[in-house]
Amino acid sequence: MAVILLSRTFAFAETGVLKRSDVEDQYKWNLEDIYQDQEAVKADLSKLKNKYIPEMKKFNGKLTSGDSLLKCLQLRDDMMRLMDKLYVYAHMKSDENMADNAASELSSQTDALYAEVLTATAFIGSELLTYPENTIKEYMSQPALQDYKLFLDALLKQKAHTLSRPEEELLAALADFSGSPSSIYDKLRVADMTYPEILDENGAKVQLSPGIYAAALESKNRDYRKRAFEGTFSSFAENKNTFAALIEGEVKKNIFFAKARKYDSALEASLTSEFIPVQVYDNLVKAVNDNTGYLHKYVDLRKKVLGLDKVHIYDMYVPLVKDYEIKIPYEEAKKMLLEGLKPLGDDYIRDLQKGFDSRWIDVYETENKATGGYQWGAYDTHPYVLLNQNDSADAMLTLAHEMGHALNHYYTCSTQKYTNSGIPIFTAEVASTTNEILMLKYLIAHAQNDDEKLYFINSLVELIRGNVYTQVMYAEFEKTIHERVEKGGALSAETLRGIWKSLMVKYYGENFEADELADMWWARVPHFYMDFYVYKYATAISAANEMVENMTGTEGDTASAKAKYLEFLKAGSSDYPIEVLKAANVDMTSTRPVDDLLAEFGKLVDEMERIMEKKNGK
Structure with a gap:
């Protein structure tokens, strides 16, 4: 499937903002590039339902030759291409105005049709996997099927983990139940949790909520930060046994499915979905463990700048750059990207300008528009980007990320055939994070004064800390608790708190105080119900940094590195993710990309300290 959807949110924008009709067309994406009228939409809906799906069903049980397989896969691609286009259009139309009933109905209609399409094609993989290995290899060798060679190779890799038809049907029937830990967790955390009232910075009573807590962490008032932390984490502690039971249920579910499919571990089973070697995960954790000294140095700097005896978790988010705010209007943000991303080459800048000029982007917040930001598109559409521009530096970096x-x-x-046009998450975030790193380095190099330079250095430091140290601590916790249960252990609330506390001490160092309530942090992380997902944040930024260094560094052939980066952007799923990165001279099976990034983190912390000492006259 070639649908690309990243960083997506589904909430409503606040009322009292611009009406969509008040925004100039140049600041609105143009969905008429996909469908000019609803009659064309209806025609394609009918074509899928009344032509493609019935034709696909005729191939069920008849993939007995290379010719029949080729025709089936070509029909599948034609059907999925059309489905992707309809699905993307319907949901983006709804996101323009989530109160538009007609658009909502169309998006629901495409949801249901997508399920029908997937059901109609489900037999392909399962039927092929019943054939002997030599039969699949023979198909792979046929010239007519070369476009599908990787698809068939991936199927072959799954063969050892595919069960008999009755067993597969049984596992499929369990799918409805397998999401229960995640569903219950969401309801408990979002709907049923209650938070206390606390006193805000001005001494007024305020009802704590996740949003209030997040804002409080950036307050200069330490007592307020502490009250917000204690109020929030005490609420989680009151439900500690329920949260422990839920995460243990999630872990046991993952282990059950891994064992059922004959994997050595739940970790291996999860990574196999993108054919990532377990070595990548283990090397990532090892590399970060070997480089915790740089994070300790950053904690020490926070201790010094904030004038603290010990740094607590509620001290880790307050800005170190005081009273400095940067406003970057959208038109200025575009100009900055066109300058800051020049290291990617003339072709990239030309195509970036094309995106700005061709109404790929929906820029401003309007009534009932979906909030947040994302990039989406289908194989037969140009890319689309949704923003809610607020003229902040973060908004400029969001534009860089999504573009x-x-x-x-x-x-x-533009390069790959449909069957190889998917972009795995493992590589997709490299392209976006490369832009963020390039822009932050450009802004640091062109800062107008020390305050501005410090602001952007701190932004890059926090980008690395959040995506590497924090996410790898999560990844290590997730690996540890799965291994504990795989060895026959249990996960009580106290066990989970103990594991988390030991990780905090290791990662944050001797000048960090691991408060008793802070060891409930694990209960606040919804990603632990996403089956070994968080490590990808760290691999993405590490690979992106390596790309940037290869293209802009003083050593090596930077022209060759730029050419390889553009080839990387064109690769899609034409090879396995690890191999796609290796072709761009980034080897994620080694620790080098992570080691290099964290060494850079250490240098940035040193530079922050030098600037602060200069500002203070030391």
Whole structure:
């Protein structure tokens, strides 16, 4: 499937903002590039339902020759291409105005149709996997099926983990139940949790909520930060046994499915979905463990700047750059990207300008528009980007991030055939994060004064800390608790708190105080119900940094590195993710990319300290 959807949110924008009709067309995406009228939409819906799906069903049980398989796969691609286009259009139309009933109905209609399409094609993989290995290899050798060689090779890799038809049907029937830990967790954390009232910075009573807590962590008032932390984490502690039971249920579910499919571990089973070697995960954890000294140095700097005896978790988010705010209007943000991303080459800048000029982007917040930001598109559409521009530095970096995804989509779909046009998450975030790193380095180099330079250095430091140290601590916790249960252990609330506390001490160092309530942090992380997902944040930024260094460094052939980066952006799923990165001279089976990034983190912390000492006259 070539649908690309990243960083997506589904909430409503607040009322009292611009009406969509008040925004100039140049600041609105143009969905008429996909469908000019609803009659065309209806025609394609009918074509899928009344032509493609019935034709696909005729192939069920008849993939007995290379010719029949080729015709089936070509029909599947034609059907999925059309389905992707309809699905993307319907949901983006709804996101323009989530109160538009007609658009909502169309998106629901495409949801149901997508399920029908997937059901109609489900037999392909399962039927092929009943054939002997030599039969599949013979299909792979046929010239007519070369476009599908990787698809068949991936199927072959799954063969050892595919069960008999009755067993597969049994596992499929368990799917409805397998999401229960995650569903119950969400309801408990979002709907049923209650938080106390606390006193805010001005001494007024305020009802704690996740949003209030997040804002409080950036307050200069330490007592307020502490009250917000204690109020929030005490609420989680009151439900500690329920949270422990839920995460143990999630872990046991993952282990059950891994054992059922004959994997050595739940970790291996999860990574196999993108054919990532377990070595990548283990090396990532090892590399970060070997480089915790740089994070300790950053904690020490926070201790010094904030004038603390010990740094607590509620001290880790307050900005170190005081009273400094940067406003970057959208038009200025575009100009900055066109300058800051020049290291990617003339072709990239030309195509970035094309995206700006061709109404790929829906820029401003409007009534009932979906909030947040994302990039989306289908194989037969140009990329689309949804923003809610607020003229902040973060908004400029969001534009850089999403346009990184957009150009990745544009190059991949312009180069690859549909069957190889998917972009795995493992590589997709590299393209977006590369843009963020390039922009932050450009802004640091062109800062107008020490305050501005410090602001952007701190932004890059926090980007690395959040995506590497924090996420790898999560990844290590997730690996530890799965291994404990795989060895016959249990996960009580106290066991989970003990594991978490030991990780905090290791990662944050001797100048960090691991408060008793802070060891409930694990209960606040929804990603632990996403089956070994968080490590990808760290691999993405590490690979992106290596790309940037290869293209802008003083050593090596930077022209060759730029050419290889553009080839990387075009690769899609034409090879396995690890191999796609290796072709761009980034080897994620080694620790080098992570080691290099964290060494850079250490240098940035040193530079922050030098600037602060200079500002203070030391």
